[in-house]
Amino acid sequence: MAGAPTVSALFAQRVVIGVGDMAVSNNDMVTLSTYALGSCVGVIAYDPVAHAGGILHLMLPDSTISPDKASKQPAMFANTGLPLLFKSLIGVRADMSRLRIFLAGGASVLNGADPFKIGARNCGAVLQYLKTAGYPIAGQDLGGNVNRTVHLKVSNGEVTMKLPDRSEQFSL
Secondary structure (H helix, E strand, O other), rough: OOOOOHHHHHHHHEEEEOOEEEEEEEOOEEEEEEEEEOEEEEEEEOOOOOEEEEEEEEOEEEEEHOOOOOOHHHHHEEHHHHHHHHHHHOOOOOOHHOEEEEEEOOOOOOOOOOOOOHHHHHHHHHHHOOOHHOOOOOEEEEHHHHHEEEEEEEOEEEEEEEEOEEEEEEOO
């Protein structure tokens, strides 16, 4: 029957990761998505052998400004969210030595009028953590002044990044 959905399309799921949140999966039917990465940074990690991946949508670089908030919502901060992401990936059988990482966001969306430079500070915190932990970065689109939306297909590691004027695809 023409136009009939495939069986896999019937069971496909989109998991939306909100601001200051995180999700991981090893289900080939799942696409992980996060929207409107402005000054926030999206950390997308994927193990191509285990077909396991995750997205962290972090808001701020350091949890010391609000330890109570960090204990309730650790994914909000780089220094608490990144360890949580990697621990959660181990829980879905990802091998840390095979991880491919893509970073997006960290923009200055207030047309340069951000005296706190949250986007740049978020980028710096993420890059420093990954360097210290020894995780190589397969790709990144950081900085600038536009929002980004990213989607990760868990089945094949395809990352689609949407910007206001274009879409780009990367394979992890």
